[in-house]
Amino acid sequence: MHNLKKTGLSNSLRRNLLKGMMALPAAMLVSQLSFAAAPSTAEVNTTGLAVTDDTVKVGILHSVTGTMAISETGSVQAEMLAIEQINAMGGVLGRQIEYIQEDGASDWPTFAEKSKKLLVKDKTAAVFGCWTSASRKAVLPVFEQYNGMLYYPTFYEGLEQSPNVIYTGQEATQQIIAGIDWVTDTKDAKSFFLLGSDYIWPRTSNKIARKHIEKLGLKVVGEEYYPLGHTSFNSVINKIKLKKPDVIYAIVVGGSNVAFYKQLKAAGIDMNKEKPLVLTISVTEDEILGIGGENIQGAYAAMKYFQSLTNQNNEEFVAAFKKRWGDDIVIGDVTQAAYLGPWLWKAAVEKAGSFDIDKVRAASPNLELTTAPEGYVKVHENHHLWSKTRIGHAQADGQYNIVYETADLIEPNPFPKGYQ
Amino acid sequence: MFADYTSSELTAIFAMQGFAGLILFSVFVLMALGLAIIFGQMGVINMAHGEFMILGAYITYLTSQLFSNYLPGLFDGYFFVAMLLAFIVTAALGALVEWAMIRHLYKRPLDTLLATWGLSLILQQLYRTVFGAREVGVSLPDWLMGSYAITDIIEVPINGIFVMALTIMITIGVYLLMQKSRLGKQTRAVVQNRAMAGAVGINTEKVDRYTFALGCGIAGIAGSAFTMVGSTGPTAGQLYIVDTFLVVVFGGASSLLGTVASAFTISQAQSTMEFFLSGSMAKVLTLLTVVGILMLRPQGLFSLKVRR
Numbered sequence: 001m002h003n004l005k006k007t008g009l010s011n012s013l014r015r016n017l018l019k020g021m022m023a024l025p026a027a028m029l030v031s032q033l034s035f036a037a038a039p040s041t042a043e044v045n046t047t048g049l050a051v052t053d054d055t056v057k058v059g060i061l062h063s064v065t066g067t068m069a070i071s072e073t074g075s076v077q078a079e080m081l082a083i084e085q086i087n088a089m090g091g092v093l094g095r096q097i098e099y100i101q102e103d104g105a106s107d108w109p110t111f112a113e114k115s116k117k118l119l120v121k122d123k124t125a126a127v128f129g130c131w132t133s134a135s136r137k138a139v140l141p142v143f144e145q146y147n148g149m150l151y152y153p154t155f156y157e158g159l160e161q162s163p164n165v166i167y168t169g170q171e172a173t174q175q176i177i178a179g180i181d182w183v184t185d186t187k188d189a190k191s192f193f194l195l196g197s198d199y200i201w202p203r204t205s206n207k208i209a210r211k212h213i214e215k216l217g218l219k220v221v222g223e224e225y226y227p228l229g230h231t232s233f234n235s236v237i238n239k240i241k242l243k244k245p246d247v248i249y250a251i252v253v254g255g256s257n258v259a260f261y262k263q264l265k266a267a268g269i270d271m272n273k274e275k276p277l278v279l280t281i282s283v284t285e286d287e288i289l290g291i292g293g294e295n296i297q298g299a300y301a302a303m304k305y306f307q308s309l310t311n312q313n314n315e316e317f318v319a320a321f322k323k324r325w326g327d328d329i330v331i332g333d334v335t336q337a338a339y340l341g342p343w344l345w346k347a348a349v350e351k352a353g354s355f356d357i358d359k360v361r362a363a364s365p366n367l368e369l370t371t372a373p374e375g376y377v378k379v380h381e382n383h384h385l386w387s388k389t390r391i392g393h394a395q396a397d398g399q400y401n402i403v404y405e406t407a408d409l410i411e412p413n414p415f416p417k418g419y420q
Numbered sequence: 421m422f423a424d425y426t427s428s429e430l431t432a433i434f435a436m437q438g439f440a441g442l443i444l445f446s447v448f449v450l451m452a453l454g455l456a457i458i459f460g461q462m463g464v465i466n467m468a469h470g471e472f473m474i475l476g477a478y479i480t481y482l483t484s485q486l487f488s489n490y491l492p493g494l495f496d497g498y499f500f501v502a503m504l505l506a507f508i509v510t511a512a513l514g515a516l517v518e519w520a521m522i523r524h525l526y527k528r529p530l531d532t533l534l535a536t537w538g539l540s541l542i543l544q545q546l547y548r549t550v551f552g553a554r555e556v557g558v559s560l561p562d563w564l565m566g567s568y569a570i571t572d573i574i575e576v577p578i579n580g581i582f583v584m585a586l587t588i589m590i591t592i593g594v595y596l597l598m599q600k601s602r603l604g605k606q607t608r609a610v611v612q613n614r615a616m617a618g619a620v621g622i623n624t625e626k627v628d629r630y631t632f633a634l635g636c637g638i639a640g641i642a643g644s645a646f647t648m649v650g651s652t653g654p655t656a657g658q659l660y661i662v663d664t665f666l667v668v669v670f671g672g673a674s675s676l677l678g679t680v681a682s683a684f685t686i687s688q689a690q691s692t693m694e695f696f697l698s699g700s701m702a703k704v705l706t707l708l709t710v711v712g713i714l715m716l717r718p719q720g721l722f723s724l725k726v727r728r
Binding site: 066067069070073198224225226227229230231232234235236238239241242254255256257258259262263265266267268286287288289290291292293294295 | 659
């Protein structure tokens, strides 16, 4: 019966079934149960959600227009892929998932309005979406008021925990501390220059970074912020040259990244040398497309997922993703986290034996997923995921070589001491 | 704030920041020159200026793809071809836009603001459809990406020097065109008095079209040059437009000299303040200064005395 509780990709399930059918009659029972007549709707939906005997409705809420469309496209693709795969293996509690896609249009009030529509009018059983913290903060009161369930994929600054949100990306301490420990342990880094775009995520992240660096007895020799979209970094690069830090810790976001790395290279800072080395938590494979691999080659990134990760789950995921969305596509950290959303929801629904939000929520803590592309993940009581942090080394072809990963899963800690 | 540095470091700081300021100055002039020509000479507020720049950047991207796929041996020189193509295509699109849209609005200058803003949205969506929502990576020949070391600390990026040289050439070119050429003289005559210019046999419609096309073409070259430093995405043009308007308005809309002078003032102030304060604070102070000066001199730093 253990197999029943396990969530899996279509491939791995098929593999399990195949193995079972060749070996044991018990496995036959499993396969019969998985595709057996679904439980009645009255039984699994007592709160009037959009669930029929055959289908269940969910929402996908991202920006497909406006400035954030560049980033959020990958998340939409990942969520659609996960839903299609789940449907192909029989759906959730015997029901096919239908998704309603809404466009947040990179505008936070629009996000709030669309989330209300998805919850109140469409009565969706779960919503997968949002990217920026601003959009999440905008929809949060709506999800809490109308008791919806949001699966949020972006790595973010933490300092938040809602009963109505499952955070499938990393919170700040998971991503930052392991990266800094790694450069101090293996690259003998003693001094850091912190740099970022000027809004909440980079500032909060750098605050955590600075605190950890100082706790290790090391030095922060500079900290600078530039407006979003800023494209001239010559001044800060000059300052970096004078201060000679061991590590340039860069949390520049969006289009500014392109300017920053091109100018860094043009100013003669060779990222292939070990000093100063560049460590970032904001450049995924998606951003490298715009920066150009040759301009960021040699930089290090700390995050939980890279496309180049070698394990069977990830190889299947990358292959399926490319088959669905095109060969020249790249997959970044958030895209993978977005892919986890529908799978985690499916696991929670099946564990609860119901679509009801309260039961799904109660079933979520300690839920395990052995088939995530990033490896094994587990939901914490605080609705964030236990996850590993990995260090990637940027290559000219736009991919990261993984040079390190934490031995254990890191416990999520969205409210680190001293930041409340 | 100077106490953290030794005197030799301070010398180096001012040298480096002065140079960083010069690069920023060149960028500002390239951005603003096309807008200043259109705004100053024709009174048209072109909100789609940023999108014309990004068109130049996309053309550079396409040219780089073309060369790396079919003419890899000539890749080192592709940038010059790209700039020329960027100029031709954006100028052609400019002429088309002038013919289809702008010329119907000359009597209603404020409406040009709305119409060109609509145009900018259409162009953004067009780029998104054609090139995708993600930014594209424009690869550059290696010789443009190096730097030249003057002392231990002072190192100047080659693409910065390249942008500067380009800016000087284009500025001189535009100046000569406006002051010496037949088209320039006709343009100035049309600006001063359209009816009289028409009466002495100048084809004012043709002059308008060429002037608008020239302004757009310069935006295209600017966009091509910015692929060296900035991002190339559907909405990247918006990042530049505020700075561009700032430079043009601060300089005095109808004066090309004013545009150059205001670009110099803003860039040097910004660059020096960026070093000693934070980047965001420098931006705030720059904006405050500009607002303050515009309150005292609403016509901008420099402006022609035009008989109304």
